[in-house]
Amino acid sequence: MLIAKEVKDPVDFKEIDLLGRELERMARVRKYSDTGKESDLNPAIKARNEGPKKKAVRNQITEEQQAKLHDAFLKSQFDYQKVWYRNGHNRTRNLLKSRQIGATYYFSHEALETGRNQIFLSASKAQVHVFRQYICAFAREVAQVELTGDTILLHQWCRTDFSEHQRKDRAELSRQLLFRGFT
Secondary structure: OOOOOOOOOHHHHHHHHHHHHHHHHHHHHHHHHHHOOHHHHOHHHHHHHOOOOOOOOOOOOOHHHHHHHHHHHHHOOOHHHHHHHHOOOOOOOOOOOOOOOOHHHHHHHHHHHHOOOEEEEEOOHHHHHHHHHHHHHHHHHHHOOOOOOOOEEEOOOEEEEEEEOOOHHHHHOOOEEEEOOOO
16 A cells, blocks of 8 residues: 555655565575576676676786886996896806895896896706896886786787706706806
8 A cells, every 4th residue: 555655755765665576576586596697696796797708918018017117127227237137148147256246136037128038047946036026016016016926927919937056957948048146
């Protein structure tokens, strides 16, 4: 008799709405009983599962971000590191270096700069991950990009691997080799 009521109060409208939602819910439950599909109970599930799945792009660096990385890389160099940069085209660069001159830091940043495939080789996994930490921190601080993966795949242009001396599979890797310390 609520529907037939001539003048309805706000409470009446609220009850009509509640009854309508209950009827809809019961219809969904009946349909679910027939089909067993959860999307019959919740239509949002059907909408959520429609359409092609798009895989998130990892380690994407735009041209603008690459320009920021380039500028920051050049501005952060000491004079002797600028010599290293100018000699980056040489097939072999052998640095006789002392400690604490920023070679690990420099070559980590150069890995993002050059776009060449790289392998960082060091005495231990902990040492080699210093390279990875420098690369990730530089990208995060300068370009606001979070690089992920044990092997960093920059989808536009290069792959960067990290390995310790004892790894048996390092001979299979064909990349620019950055070897930290030898005797």
